[in-house]
Amino acid sequence: MAEIVLDKVTKKYGDGYEAVKSMDLEIADGEFMILVGPSGCGKSTALNMIAGLEDISEGELSIGGEVVNNRAPRDRDIAMVFQNYALYPHMTVRENMGFALKLAKVDGKEIDAKVEEAAATLDLTEHLDRKPANLSGGQRQRVAMGRAIVREPKAFLMDEPLSNLDAKLRVQMRTEVAELQDRLGTTTVYVTHDQTEAMTLGDRVAVMKSGVLQQVDSPGNLYNDPVNLFVAGFIGSPSMNFIHGQVNGGEVELPFATIPLNDDLKGAAGGDREVICGIRPEHFEDAELIGDHLGDGVTFEAKINLVESMGSELYAYFESGSEESGKVEEAASAAGLEALAGGDAGQVVTRLPPESKAKRGETLKFWVDPDRLLFFDPESGNRLKS
Amino acid sequence: MSQVKTAISDRARSERRLGWLLCAPAAIAMLAVTAYPIGYAIVLSLQQVDLRFPDEGGFVGLQNYGAVLSSDLWWTDLFNTIFLSVISVSIELCLGMVIALVMHRAIFGRGVVRTSVLIPYGIVTVVAAFSWQFAFAPDTGFINHLPFIADDKDWFGERFSAFSVIIMAEVWKTTPFMALLLLAGLTTIDDGLYDAAKVDGASAWQRFTRITLPLMKPAILVALLFRTLDAFRIFDTIFIMTNGAQDTQSVSILGYQQLISRLNLGLGSAVSVLIFVCVLFIAVFFVKFLGARQPDGSST
Ligand SMILES: Nc1ncnc2c1ncn2[C@@H]1O[C@H](COP(=O)(O)OP(=O)(O)OP(=O)(O)O)[C@@H](O)[C@H]1O
Ligand SMILES: [Mg+2]
Numbered sequence: 001m002a003e004i005v006l007d008k009v010t011k012k013y014g015d016g017y018e019a020v021k022s023m024d025l026e027i028a029d030g031e032f033m034i035l036v037g038p039s040g041c042g043k044s045t046a047l048n049m050i051a052g053l054e055d056i057s058e059g060e061l062s063i064g065g066e067v068v069n070n071r072a073p074r075d076r077d078i079a080m081v082f083q084n085y086a087l088y089p090h091m092t093v094r095e096n097m098g099f100a101l102k103l104a105k106v107d108g109k110e111i112d113a114k115v116e117e118a119a120a121t122l123d124l125t126e127h128l129d130r131k132p133a134n135l136s137g138g139q140r141q142r143v144a145m146g147r148a149i150v151r152e153p154k155a156f157l158m159d160e161p162l163s164n165l166d167a168k169l170r171v172q173m174r175t176e177v178a179e180l181q182d183r184l185g186t187t188t189v190y191v192t193h194d195q196t197e198a199m200t201l202g203d204r205v206a207v208m209k210s211g212v213l214q215q216v217d218s219p220g221n222l223y224n225d226p227v228n229l230f231v232a233g234f235i236g237s238p239s240m241n242f243i244h245g246q247v248n249g250g251e252v253e254l255p256f257a258t259i260p261l262n263d264d265l266k267g268a269a270g271g272d273r274e275v276i277c278g279i280r281p282e283h284f285e286d287a288e289l290i291g292d293h294l295g296d297g298v299t300f301e302a303k304i305n306l307v308e309s310m311g312s313e314l315y316a317y318f319e320s321g322s323e324e325s326g327k328v329e330e331a332a333s334a335a336g337l338e339a340l341a342g343g344d345a346g347q348v349v350t351r352l353p354p355e356s357k358a359k360r361g362e363t364l365k366f367w368v369d370p371d372r373l374l375f376f377d378p379e380s381g382n383r384l385k386s
Numbered sequence: 387m388s389q390v391k392t393a394i395s396d397r398a399r400s401e402r403r404l405g406w407l408l409c410a411p412a413a414i415a416m417l418a419v420t421a422y423p424i425g426y427a428i429v430l431s432l433q434q435v436d437l438r439f440p441d442e443g444g445f446v447g448l449q450n451y452g453a454v455l456s457s458d459l460w461w462t463d464l465f466n467t468i469f470l471s472v473i474s475v476s477i478e479l480c481l482g483m484v485i486a487l488v489m490h491r492a493i494f495g496r497g498v499v500r501t502s503v504l505i506p507y508g509i510v511t512v513v514a515a516f517s518w519q520f521a522f523a524p525d526t527g528f529i530n531h532l533p534f535i536a537d538d539k540d541w542f543g544e545r546f547s548a549f550s551v552i553i554m555a556e557v558w559k560t561t562p563f564m565a566l567l568l569l570a571g572l573t574t575i576d577d578g579l580y581d582a583a584k585v586d587g588a589s590a591w592q593r594f595t596r597i598t599l600p601l602m603k604p605a606i607l608v609a610l611l612f613r614t615l616d617a618f619r620i621f622d623t624i625f626i627m628t629n630g631a632q633d634t635q636s637v638s639i640l641g642y643q644q645l646i647s648r649l650n651l652g653l654g655s656a657v658s659v660l661i662f663v664c665v666l667f668i669a670v671f672f673v674k675f676l677g678a679r680q681p682d683g684s685s686t
Contacts, residue, residue: 048581051581051585052584052585053581053584053585072584073584073585073587074584074585074586074587074588074589078585079585079586080581080582080585082578082581082582084576084578086576086578086579086581086582087582088579088582088583088597089601090600090601099583099586099588099596100586100587103586103587103588103592104587147582147586151586
């Protein structure tokens with residue numbers, strides 16, 4: 001039972017590279033905190049500093065109210081689950097799970113009882129006397145979890161624990177991890193680069209980019225209320241569309257439509273100016289299927305150049321036709337959104353119901369929800385809010 | 387269905403035959419240079435062959451073996467050999483492990499460290515033996531001029547002081563080889579395991595004894611096997627330093643003296659065959675009893 005507080009924690013590696021920059025983060029007792037970000041953004045480094053596997057260059061880290069900067073991992077009472085599981089190959093499942101307790105000189109019978117209890121929870125009982133090399137990926141993953149939970153530590157640290165599993169097993173284990181954390185109520189920091197995992201698992205999600213914490217919030221707030229282009233583009237799949245727009249007296253002119261602004265958005269723009277307008281794919285609709293709400297939104301026509309059917313939904317793409325998509329690309333690459341910076345900025349993706357008649361090469365009448373626009377500053381990439 | 391099966395087994399069979407064919411030249415060469423001399427030694431060991439009395443030849447059965455095994459000399463020499471092997475290989479293992487750990491963790495100058503460690507191994511044994519002998523020579527060697535050592539200590543005048551110099555020379559010469567073999571084993575261990583062990587609460591020593599050592603068992607066994615076989619046949623160093631004086635003779639020197647100095651090919655061959663049997667026994671012991679299982683439970 002412990003809260004974890006990072007106070008301006010910084011990591012500078014030997015070669016001078018600053019992997020984590022002045023990170024402030026408070027993880028409440030019992031909270032499930034997700035650290036998410038693209039590869040190389042410093043998530044593992046941050047986690048390893050909490051674990052004590054990497055020294056903290058600057059700042060203060062406390063666990064359960066005590067500053068632990070100078071404590072060895074063994075004195076921090078935390079358990080860790082590694083991406084490649086790091087199971088001891090020469091020990092059986094039972095020995096793997098009991099290793100920490102054995103080192104702590106816990107009585108042999110007690111170790112056995114605890115290991116067996118954890119094994120029962122994780123459905124590992126029949127595998128207790130096998131070696132890790134002979135287990136399946138999912139079983140190994142569970143052994144790694146088991147090794148963490150038998151210790152009843154102050155906190156769990158998990159570094160991409162599911163990324164070596166196949167897609168289906170990953171979804172299944174995701175649920176199990178969430179349930180387990182819920183039941184044990186142990187403070188957990190969970191690192192992932194998969195934003196779906198982040199959105200479905202955590203109480204709160206911390207989004208990182210190049211060593212800098214961008215936003216810490218509930219999954220819902222991250223999705224609906226991102227602080228900048230990076231968070232907006234990183235969270236959500238398919239990601240948010242960014243379109244260059246010009247605010248002009250209560251309206252924003254997009255290349256394919258002119259949309260009247262509500263008071264909030266007017267306040268956000270604060271007068272006539274250039275903006276990057278963010279619209280999530282699901283805030284577009286097929287105008288034919290919208291029914292009564294037709295009058296609430298703006299309609300426009302566009303020629304579809306690609307349709308992807310997912311069964312339960314359709315993704316229809318059209319060219320924004322913007323002359324200024326270069327500016328969007330620039331802003332996106334400055335924000336660290338490689339996918340958009342790669343030249344996709346002119347494409348708009350829309351998410352339509354499967355009944356839609358959208359067809360490649362044909363023109364469709366779209367509807368867009370004017371209340372769901374987000375404005376970003378083209379220079380800084382920050383969200384414009386009233 | 388059955389046709390598919392025969393097709394596969396045909397392919398497997400022809401592949402196996404090709405394998406044998408490709409091995410054949412090497413196998414024949416091996417047989418020519420090892421099996422023939424061994425066979426010939428066995429034949430000689432069953433005969434009375436003394437080059438000083440060429441006419442008194444003939445088959446004598448196991449008589450030569452009886453002569454060797456009933457002589458005190460053989461047993462003293464066998465003890466010497468085992469004593470030298472056990473002591474020097476144990477020291478080499480410990481030192482080699484330390485050096486391997488240093489080489490593995492060396493952050494700067496890896497290349498320099500590894501190369502410099504290997505230098506002793508690159509020196510011819512005879513040269514190394516002479517260097518050590520000169521260093522320990524009672525009058526001219528520098529060792530006796532070091533503080534705390536009697537100026538006139540005669541290192542080669544007494545059995546166990548002679549042994550200690552021999553062991554030092556052996557250790558100095560072959561520790562690098564040991565270290566290199568151990569380093570190879572060390573690099574196969576996933577660094578993540580150490581992180582896991584740190585988080586699990588293991589101290590540096592516990593990480594070494596509970597992670598490093600068990601996982602290095604195969605590498606340690608290979609290193610021990612190679613070195614024990616080598617050490618058991620120790621010859622050059624003793625030959626140079628004492629030539630077997632003060633009861634420091636090894637079985638190899640015994641065989642050499644019977645064969646070359648006394649020209650008694652029958653007895654000498656019997657000694658050689660006995661050494662061969664010992665070596666074979668050591669090899670089988672290591673491979674069979676200690677090396678049969680990998681630490682992760684799969685068999686080799
Ligand atoms: N020992 C090191 N020395 C120097 N730089 C390092 C070291 N370890 C990591 N880095 C750098 O720090 C940055 C962050 O690395 P880290 O492993 O924390 O990334 P990550 O967010 O966990 O990425 P991934 O999702 O790929 O695991 C990377 O740019 C990496 O190059
Ligand atoms: Mg990582």
